[in-house]
Amino acid sequence: MRLVRGTFPLLLAALCVALGRTLDLAPLFLPLMPAVAALPAIGRPGVRSVLGAGAAALAGVAALGWGARPLNVAVALTGVLTVTALVRAAARRGRRQETKIACLGRLAQVTQAAVLPRPPERVGGVRLEARYLAATPGATVGGDICGAERTPFGVRLLIGDVSGKGLDVVATAAETLHIWRELAHHEPSLAGIALRMDTSVTRIHHHEGFVTALLINVHDDGRIELLNCGHPPPLLIRAGRAQWLHGLDATAPLGLMRMVADRCPTTVVRPAPGDWLLLCTDGVAECRNQDGEFYPLAERLTSLCGHEPTVVLDTLEADLARHRDSRARDDAMLLLIRPLQQQHSG
Numbered sequence: 001m002r003l004v005r006g007t008f009p010l011l012l013a014a015l016c017v018a019l020g021r022t023l024d025l026a027p028l029f030l031p032l033m034p035a036v037a038a039l040p041a042i043g044r045p046g047v048r049s050v051l052g053a054g055a056a057a058l059a060g061v062a063a064l065g066w067g068a069r070p071l072n073v074a075v076a077l078t079g080v081l082t083v084t085a086l087v088r089a090a091a092r093r094g095r096r097q098e099t100k101i102a103c104l105g106r107l108a109q110v111t112q113a114a115v116l117p118r119p120p121e122r123v124g125g126v127r128l129e130a131r132y133l134a135a136t137p138g139a140t141v142g143g144d145i146c147g148a149e150r151t152p153f154g155v156r157l158l159i160g161d162v163s164g165k166g167l168d169v170v171a172t173a174a175e176t177l178h179i180w181r182e183l184a185h186h187e188p189s190l191a192g193i194a195l196r197m198d199t200s201v202t203r204i205h206h207h208e209g210f211v212t213a214l215l216i217n218v219h220d221d222g223r224i225e226l227l228n229c230g231h232p233p234p235l236l237i238r239a240g241r242a243q244w245l246h247g248l249d250a251t252a253p254l255g256l257m258r259m260v261a262d263r264c265p266t267t268v269v270r271p272a273p274g275d276w277l278l279l280c281t282d283g284v285a286e287c288r289n290q291d292g293e294f295y296p297l298a299e300r301l302t303s304l305c306g307h308e309p310t311v312v313l314d315t316l317e318a319d320l321a322r323h324r325d326s327r328a329r330d331d332a333m334l335l336l337i338r339p340l341q342q343q344h345s346g
Contacts, residue, residue, distance in 0.1 A: 009053035013060035034079030054084030119148035144333040160213035191264035201255035210255035232285035242301035283332030
């Protein structure tokens with residue numbers, strides 16, 4: 001494409017002149033000069049490449065028009081000038097549009113980061129690493145949420161999946177995350193957070209939607225308390241092996257707890273030194289390829305044990321993008337957590 005916008009118009013004009021003069025067919029090649037001037041329009045031309053092609057075409061008209069009928073020369077000259085002007089105007093318009101899109105993209109990224117910010121690398125005594133793979137190409141937010149807060153009750157974490165699609169789900173996700181942040185600092189128990197969030201989600205969704213969520217409290221003594229609200233369980237990475245955390249008693253998603261009489265069971269895990277937990281949303285746990293095969297998350301994570309968290313999640317993110325069906329319409333989020341005291345003691 002660079003060749004078309006760069007030296008190719010000059011070479012083509014020179015070839016036409018050479019053939020026209022050698023074969024004494026200048027009138028036949030003269031009408032081709034406007035086409036030479038139009039070549040940059042094939043790609044995304046810069047103003048310089050447009051002017052360069054126009055200059056090459058004008059030189060071709062001058063060389064081929066020597067001794068030709070004035071009318072033919074005038075038509076070719078008018079055609080070159082007209083085409084060059086049109087392509088130049090289109091190039092300028094295209095550049096302005098690209099600049100505008102780039103500015104809007106940067107603005108969208110800043111806005112999205114403010115609406116649904118990703119957690120920092122460390123909160124209190126917990127190391128975190130997060131990745132997000134949007135169902136919509138180019139998007140950086142969607143219905144998947146995660147958060148981490150240092151509170152008087154320990155480090156509290158949330159990963160969730162808001163039901164629904166489109167821009168409405170982003171607004172709902174942002175409001176849900178805001179509600180969780182407030183409750184995380186004031187509600188003593190995970191069950192209390194879940195019940196109050198259930199009421200809020202019901203109000204936000206107008207009884208038509210729900211939020212699957214995993215609420216986690218990392219206590220200062222190292223205990224990890226979990227409350228599963230209809231969400232995929234975490235994976236425990238221990239001694240070079242990753243496996244789904246079984247025995248995690250789940251309740252209904254937020255917004256649907258009335259169906260289970262507000263039952264909110266919690267599970268406590270006492271991690272060993274060096275343990276990690278990988279949290280994910282449905283877009284990861286239920287990721288399928290075009291043949292309907294699930295992504296082997298536990299096996300792939302086991303093969304990556306021993307690598308740095310950044311490397312692990314970068315690899316998983318790339319794997320998921322390759323594995324999942326191109327028609328997938330579900331966001332995917334990964335959140336890797338590890339208490340720092342375990343890291344130091346290990």
